[in-house]
Amino acid sequence: MFAVCAALVAAGALGTAFAFTSVNDTHEVLVVANDIKRGETIDAGDLAVVRVSVDPALTPVPGSQKAQLEGSRAAVDLWAGTLLTEQAVTDSLVPGQGESLVGISLTPAQMPSEPLYSGDIVRIVTTPGDQGEVTDKEPVTIEATVVGVSRVEETGETVVDVSVPEREAADLAARAATGRVALVLDARER
Numbered sequence: 640m641f642a643v644c645a646a647l648v649a650a651g652a653l654g655t656a657f658a659f660t661s662v663n664d665t666h667e668v669l670v671v672a673n674d675i676k677r678g679e680t681i682d683a684g685d686l687a688v689v690r691v692s693v694d695p696a697l698t699p700v701p702g703s704q705k706a707q708l709e710g711s712r713a714a715v716d717l718w719a720g721t722l723l724t725e726q727a728v729t730d731s732l733v734p735g736q737g738e739s740l741v742g743i744s745l746t747p748a749q750m751p752s753e754p755l756y757s758g759d760i761v762r763i764v765t766t767p768g769d770q771g772e773v774t775d776k777e778p779v780t781i782e783a784t785v786v787g788v789s790r791v792e793e794t795g796e797t798v799v800d801v802s803v804p805e806r807e808a809a810d811l812a813a814r815a816a817t818g819r820v821a822l823v824l825d826a827r828e829r
Contacts, residue, residue, distance in 0.1 A: 664692060665690040665691055665692050665693075666690065666691065666692075666693050666699075666701070666702075667688050667689070667690055667701065667702030667703070668688070668689060668690075668691060668693065668699035668700060668701060668702055668722060668723070669686050669687070669688060669689075669699065669700045669701070669702055669704065669705055669708070669722070669723040670686070670687050670688075670689045670720065670721065670722055670723060671685065671686065671687075671717045671718060671719055671720065671721050671722075671723055672684060672685055672686055672687040672719060673685045673719055674716075674717065674718055674719050675713045675716070675717040676713065676716055677713055677714065677715055677716050678712055678713065678732050679712065679713050680710060680711070680712055681708055681709060681710065681711050681712065681713060681728065682709065683705075683709050686705055686708065686709075686723065688702035688705060689702075691722075697722065697724075698724055698725060699722040699723060699724060700723045700724065700725055700728070708723075708728055711728050711729065711730055712728070712729055712730070712731075712732055713727065713728065713729075714726065714727055714728060714729040715727050733786050733802060734786075734802050735802075737804065737805050738802045738803065738804060738805060739802070739803055739804075739805045739807075739808030740786060740800055740801070740802055741783075741800070741801055741803055741808055741811050741812050741815065742798050742799070742800050742801075742815075743763065743798070743799050743800075743801060743811075743815040743820065743822065744791070744794075744796045744797075744798050744815070744818075745796060745797050745798075745799060745820075745821075745822055746795070746796055747795065747797075749766075749820065749821045749822060750797060750799070750821065750822040750824075751822070751823075751824045753824060754788075755785050755788045755799060755822075755824065756785065756788075757785055757786055757787060757788075758784065758785065759784070759785040759824060759825075759827065760782065760783075760784055760785075760825045760827075761782075761783050761784070761785055761799075761801065761822050761823060761824050761825060762780045762781065762782055762783070762822070762823040762825060763780065763781045763783055763801070763811060763814070763815070763820050763821075763822055763823075764778050764779070764780045764820065764821050764822075764823055765778050765779040765780075765814050765819060765820055766778070766819045766820060766821050767819070779814070780823075781803060781807050781810070781811050781814075782803075783801035783802060783803045783811070784801060784802045784803075785799060785800070785801055786800045786801060786802050787799075787800040788800070799822060
C-alpha cells in the first residue's frame with residue numbers, strides 16, 4: 640500500500656512538473672497592436688512584443704525582429720491582437736510600380752494541367768475566333784508573371800491573376816474578356 644501511495648505521489652509530482660514547464664515555455668513574439676491595411680507601411684507603434692506559449696504548428700515572428708520590420712509593408716490586412724507571421728509582411732507590393740494586375744478566367748482547355756505557382760512566367764496567347772479562323776499572322780502574345788491562382792467550382796474555370804507591364808494591361812484585359820486566350824507556361828528553369 641505504501642509503494643502504491645509513493646508511486647501516485649511521484650506521478651503527481653511529474654505531472655505537475657510537466658504542466659509547469661509547458662506553461663512556462665513561452666517565447667517573445669510580435670503581435671499587431673493597431674489595425675494595418677494591406678499595403679500600408681508598418682510603423683513602430685503598430686507592433687508589440689508579447690510572451691506566449693507557441694504551438695509548433697505556428698510560425699510567429701520573434702519579438703527580437705521588431706526593429707527590422709518597421710518600414711516594411713503589410714502583405715494582407717492585419718488586425719489588432721493577432722500574431723504576426725512572416726507571410727503577413729513584405730518589402731514589395733503586388734502589383735509594383737509600373738505594373739498592373741489582370742485576372743484571366745480560363746477553362747481547362749485554355750491552360751496547362753500542370754499546377755501554376757506564384758512567380759511562374761507565362762505567356763497569354765490570343766487564340767482564333769469562334770469560326771476557328773487561322774491566319775498567317777503570328778498570334779499576339781503577352782508575357783506575364785503569375786501572382787495567384789483560384790478555382791471557381793461552379794463553372795470549373797480557373798482564375799489566374801497575372802502581373803503585366805502597365806502599358807499592356809488594357810490590351811490583355813480586353814483580350815481576356817473575349818475568352819479567346821490561352822495560357823502557356825514557360826520553362827521554370829532560369
